Amino acid sequence: MYEPYPVPDLARDHKKFRYSSLWTFAKQDLRLLAFLLVIGCFIGVGIGYFWICISLAFAIFFIFQLRSLYLVNEWISNRPYDVPPNLSGIWGALLFNVYRAQRQERVVQAEMVGLIDRAQSSLVALAEAVILTDELHQIEWWNPAAERLLGIQMSDRGRNILTIIRQPSFIEYFNNIDQSPDGIKIKSTVYDEHYVQIKLTRFGSESRLLVAYDVTRVHNLEQMRKDFVDNISHELRTPLTVLSGYIETFTDQEDLNPRWKRAFDQMHSQTRRMNALVNDLLLLSRLEGNKQIAKNQIIEMPSLMNQLFDDAQAYNVDYGHTLNLDIDSHCDLIGSDTELASAFSNLITNAIKYTPKGGSVTMGWHDDGQHGYFTVQDTGIGIDPKHLPRLTERFYRVDSARSRQTGGTGLGLAIVKHVLMQHNAYLEIDSIENQGSTFRVVFPKERLYKPE
Known part of the structure; x- marks a missing residue:
């Protein structure tokens, strides 16, 4: 990285520069003007054309200022990223300020670009699919995982995401994000018998961030659990019914020993409790499996x-x-x-x-x-x-x-x-x-x- 033109004190001591007044830089121009006026005065007195020489001194000073202005304009217009011309006085201070602000802006831009590159690299490395859409719901950016999980292709850039992920449940979720804070699970359109969990986050005005990940294994485990609970509950009903019937029969006998009656009463109470548990499990299983039944x-x-x-x-x-x-x-x-x-x-x-x-x-x-x-x-x-x-x-x-x-x-x-x-x-x-x-x-x- 190159250094600015040599202004030793200012370049090395930013604190000193920051608190210096404009008078510090204007004095350089005033010294030049005073020097030209003194020379013009001596020459004018010597040759007898005092005011003409004084006017020439002002004209020369004005020409120096016009030259500085030209160099400043030429640098800003054609070479803004090069080292600025070496000027003194107010024009030199102006150039230094512009150049320093420009360098600081480039440093900030480089840091922001680096941060964006790191964020993008981390998103690319994610196993979860990430998609960004604009205010018109058109796809702006996606990571490689989105191609694997959701089938996004290069030709899909600029397409409305609802024309790519077209399941009715997703469209309903996309239009009513707040009603499903945990996202939704949909069947994959890329792989058979695979399931994807999708979570949308709104940002800006109508832009959205979509994050999706494969939940096939969790879905299968959940389905196995439901099937197990459903099956075991059905299997338990028959023996529990038989036990309850025999226990009630023994409990109703009038000549039953009081010691046995207490035991049978406890067994009857526990079988009722087990029956209630089985019935609740079956009801819960039925509720989970009948989500699409109309409730009207x-x-x-x-x-x-x-x-x-x-x-x-x-x-x-x-x-x-x-x-x-x-x-x-x-x-x-x-x-x-x-x-x-x-x-x-x-x-x-x-x-x-x-x-x-x-x-x-x-x-x-x-x-x-x-x-x-x-x-x-x-x-x-x-x-x-x-x-x-x-x-x-x-x-x-x-x-x-x-x-x-x-x-x-x-x-x-x-x-x-x-x-x-x-x-x-x-x-x-x-x-x-x-x-x-x-x-x-x-x-x-x-x-x-x-x-x-």
């Missing part, structure tokens, strides 16, 4: 809420809670009545089970014009906030000992989550330990139906 029944919410309230009163006999029903909405719901009734019932029975005897449980149906709300509020034991993010996971238990006492399967809230996902709804949970919890199911406006 019109559910009369006052009727459903009264039915849920009657069921809750029957379940509440052993607990003695105060049950309340609060309905202040005239909207009905569009969905699957059996699935929603199962989800709502799960929330109600959980509230009853985990509220100490003599507590209060309130179930309600409300709307604000934009959303519908099914709520269950209790005065129970509450939940530590650290457990809330994982509460809808399968078999997740806040307290295993307490769950064994209540006979829970650990699948109730997982079933609720899947039912709500299929109805474009979601679950909100507010809870304070030892004070109570509020479970709120939020339905979008599209799921509300106002009767005539």
Whole structure:
């Protein structure tokens, strides 16, 4: 890298240069003007043409300034990246400032280019596919992994990405990114029986960053798990039915020894619990496999809420809670009545089970014009906030000992989550330990139906 023209003090001492005033540089021009005027004065006095010589001195100084201006203009116009001409005075200071700013800008540009090259090299090395699209959804850039996973080719530059990845689920996701924050999984168009997880991020006005990676192995493992759970649940139903039948037969005998009766009662309780677990597993498996089934029944919410309230009163006999029903909405719901009734019932029975005897449980149906709300509020034991993010996971238990006492399967809230996902709804949970919890199911406006 070359150095600027020699201005020793300024070039080596930027701090000194930075705080020097314009007068420091103007003095060089003033010294030159004074020198020319002195020479002109002596010559003018000697030959008797004083003012003419003084005028010539000013003219020579002016010519020097015009020459400097010409050199500055010629350098800026034709050789801006070369070493500037060696000028003194104000023009020299101007050139030095321009040249120094130019060099600093080139250093910044070189650093930015290097940073961009490193970022691009890292993106090229990624196993995940990366695609950049502009405001018109046209492909601007992609890495080699995008060619392998998504079949992007050189001829696709400038094409609308929706004309290349044309699955309806992707188009729906592309137009409604916020509705699927975790992205979507689609079947690969490049390899048979392969699956790709796609995540879109919006930046700028309408530009998008697409990141995709192969999830075939995870998909296959998940499918194996589902098949195993489904198959083993079906296989368990028959022996459990047989066991339950024989246990009930022995339990109903009047001459049964009290010691044996206690044992048979415990066996009966545990087989009921296993039956409940198997039924929940089968229901969860069915929900996961029927995501595309239309949920378009019109559910009369006052009727459903009264039915849920009657069921809750029957379940509440052993607990003695105060049950309340609060309905202040005239909207009905569009969905699957059996699935929603199962989800709502799960929330109600959980509230009853985990509220100490003599507590209060309130179930309600409300709307604000934009959303519908099914709520269950209790005065129970509450939940530590650290457990809330994982509460809808399968078999997740806040307290295993307490769950064994209540006979829970650990699948109730997982079933609720899947039912709500299929109805474009979601679950909100507010809870304070030892004070109570509020479970709120939020339905979008599209799921509300106002009767005539």
